[in-house]
Amino acid sequence: MKTEKWAIVTLSKDGMVLANRLAKHLDDRECQIYTKEKYANExxxxxxxxxxxxxxxxxxxxxxxxxxxxxxxxxxxxxPHLAHKSSDPGILVMDTNGEFVISLLSGHLGGANDAARLVAKRLSAQAVITTGTDVKGTMAVDVLAQKIHCTIDNFTDAKDVTALILNGDPIALINQENCDLDAVVLPQNIKTVVDLTTINQYSGAIITTLDTQKTDLPIPSVKLVPKKLVLGVGCRRDTPGERIIQAIQETLAALNLNIKGIKSLATIGLKADEPGIIEACTFFAAKKVIIPNEMVQMVQSRFDASDFVFKTTGLYAVSEPCGFVASGFGKCLLEKQKLGGITLSVWRDEN
Structure with a gap:
């Protein structure tokens, strides 16, 4: 796990005294202090x-x-530099006496609320947190999404449902993807629902799903997308990244699967440095997983063999065995598709 990177920024002599003190108390973080030249040190x-x-x-x-x-x-x-709550960093503000630490921006997704509590604890300061769900001791949709390792499909929907949660209205949690809720303490007004015939008893709904089709629920709802999709990928040498990206987008669209659910792209060692695959991983924020030839050989007999693939790679299949292994021997959602020099298979990680 990467060490969290902090910037401590100050413009005054008193601020520098506090900045140095704070950095010493955050020795388990990677801290860099920035200041004016006249207050700087080595x-x-x-x-x-x-x-x-x-x-x-x-x-x-x-x-x-x-x-x-x-x-x-x-x-x-x-x-002028803010983009979106899903990508902006957590911003804290402190007075030069170190009495208060304000969670100013990205309290939930950016981690500013937790960071403010951390600083307050270590410097004996007072954390100032104003997000409504924290003030009322409840839970916003984006916090729930973080806790169960999901991505929010639509932030406007999330805002609407969070408002209902904050208002104390009854909310249904429809956990279609069986996300792990064991370690999550839900507010009293959020109930896990299996029987959708009772949905009219609720004012809003939170659904864990990979499905892109519009929900037909009679109440406001938000989709939380788990990172469960694993794609086995093979391609000819120097296949452009945009072609691989387009192939993945079109393939998942045909299956009504959300691209936000892509966890990883899996391929063989021979393709580890393939620029197009690397570009696709970056585009989808997906992990590149390299499956050793020995693992592919152990499972390749399950899938259709290709003499052409064997001549070029020494293996009888790439896409399907790689997706199968990388998904933890998960469920196949789409068998190998040949897409003009690209092969794709789609798997659900059941772990």
């Missing part, structure tokens, strides 16, 4: 531009940015 980096330009230069580099300065300065500095 371990800090110098801010050489105006604060707005500077914030734009680091906002995509850190998980948490802690600003020891006035809140208004921070708001104006980050505003």
């Amino acid at each position: 371990t800090t980096k110098i801010i050489t531009t105006d604060i707005t330009t500077f914030m734009g230069s680091i906002i995509g580099e850190y998980q948490i940015i802690c600003c020891i300065m006035a809140t208004g300065i921070v708001v104006r500095a980050i505003a």
Whole structure:
């Protein structure tokens, strides 16, 4: 697991005193202090531009940015650089006395709420958290999605259902994908529902699903998409990444499967450095999984053999055995498809 990266930013002498103190108390994080040249030391980096330009230069580099300065300065500095709650970092603000630590931005998905609590505990400060579900001791949709390792399909839907949760309205959790709920303590107004004939008793619904088809529920709903799709991939050398991406998009669309559910692309060692596959992994935020030839050989007899593939790879099949192994010997959703120099198979990881 990668160490969480923090930036600590300050513009004053008093701020530097606190920044150094904070960094010492966050020795289990990777911290970098930024300040003006006149306050810098051998371990800090110098801010050489105006604060707005500077914030734009680091906002995509850190998980948490802690600003020891006035809140208004921070708001104006980050505003031009914000993209979406799903990608913005957690932003904290502290006063130079270290009395308060404010979770300013991306409290849930960006981790600012947890970061504020951490800083408050280690510096004996007061965490200031204003997200409605935290104030009321309940749970937002994005927090639930994080806890059960899902992606939100539509953030507007999530906002609407979170408002219902905050209002105390009854919410149905329809766990179609059997996501692990054992470690999740649900608010009292969220109930796991199996029998959909009772759905009219609820004001909203949260559904774990890979299906892209529109729900026909009579109440507002949001889909949470688990990362369960594994694609076995084979291709000719130097197949362009855009062709592989398009093939995957069209294949999953035909199956009504959500591309947000892609967990990994699996292939053989011979294709480990194939630029098109690497590009596709980046595009889908998917892990590249390389299956050793020995593992492929152990399971390839289950699938149709290809003499052509054997001549070029020494294996009788690539896509299906790779997808099968990488999915933990999961369920095949689509057998090998030949798509003009690309082979794809689709699997559901049942683990």
